[in-house]
Amino acid sequence: MKSVSPAPVSGLYEVLVGNDIFYTDSTGKYLIQGEIIELSTGKNITEQRQADLNRIKWADLNTANAFKTVRGNGSRQIAVFADPNCGYCKRLEKSLLQLDNVTIYTYLIPILSADSTHKAKQIWCSSDASKTYIDWMVNGVPPAGKMDCNTPLDKNLNIAKSYGITGTPTIFFTDGSRFPGAVQIADIEKKLNTLK
Incomplete structure (x- = not known):
């Protein structure tokens, strides 16, 4: 309690x-x-x-622990906590492709299995983490390559724990509010429009 x-x-x-x-x-x-x-x-x-x-302070998110995907002018921002083996995360990533003028900070939190950690390391250690992640989540191209670079995975897991994130995906907006789960793209767009 x-x-x-x-x-x-x-x-x-x-x-x-x-x-x-x-x-x-x-x-x-x-x-x-x-x-x-x-x-x-x-x-x-x-x-x-x-x-x-459940609100957080957006400024407390360390964007160095995430990889960044920018579409259009990138003026709207969201943070997504995701596991690379999460089916709902894959569904969300396909939906997020429809967003324009957005910057997405993806924080990998491998919580589902040891393979999640393996994939998260391969994604983070790749030359283009955002591309490798999208290739895997949307196109089904498995990440490959090295896993021995320094990753923020332990930091991300600690942040997730402190924010009470128990499932993926979890989305945060610049006002600190959160949407847990694979929410509809229309709801994300509506929320982003209220933050302008």
């Missing part, structure tokens, strides 16, 4: 366990699992609180 604090409803307390929000009464006798909706506005208080708790 990370914290207990008063909830926006009198008599209830918010209990933060990992990245999950629960509610309890003042005695701790009852645990409520669910969302609080403000009826007058339809606002999902729990969802908003969850988004705030």
Whole structure:
């Protein structure tokens, strides 16, 4: 349990366990699992609180630990935490090809298997990590070559742990908000447009 604090409803307390929000009464006798909706506005208080708790500081991301892909003028930015053996990451990469005027910082976090570490090292150590990654994720061309260069993989895994990233892909936007999973390209585009 990370914290207990008063909830926006009198008599209830918010209990933060990992990245999950629960509610309890003042005695701790009852645990409520669910969302609080403000009826007058339809606002999902729990969802908003969850988004705030999962927010990061964009400036804290060390872009030296990622490889960069620029399309168009690169004016819009996202960070993607991905495993090279993640099927949802592959689906996301195919979708991201549709984005224009974007800079994508890809942080490799090999969490699925030993082969993920093997591929991540080959991608990072290649002469063009972005191209090698896209070739593998989109076109199915396996990475090949050396694996003995210095990589940021351990740093990326530590960052992922500190941000509570337990699955791939996870996307972060410049306002610090996150989208977990292979979200629809229309939702990514909509979010990017709100950040202009």
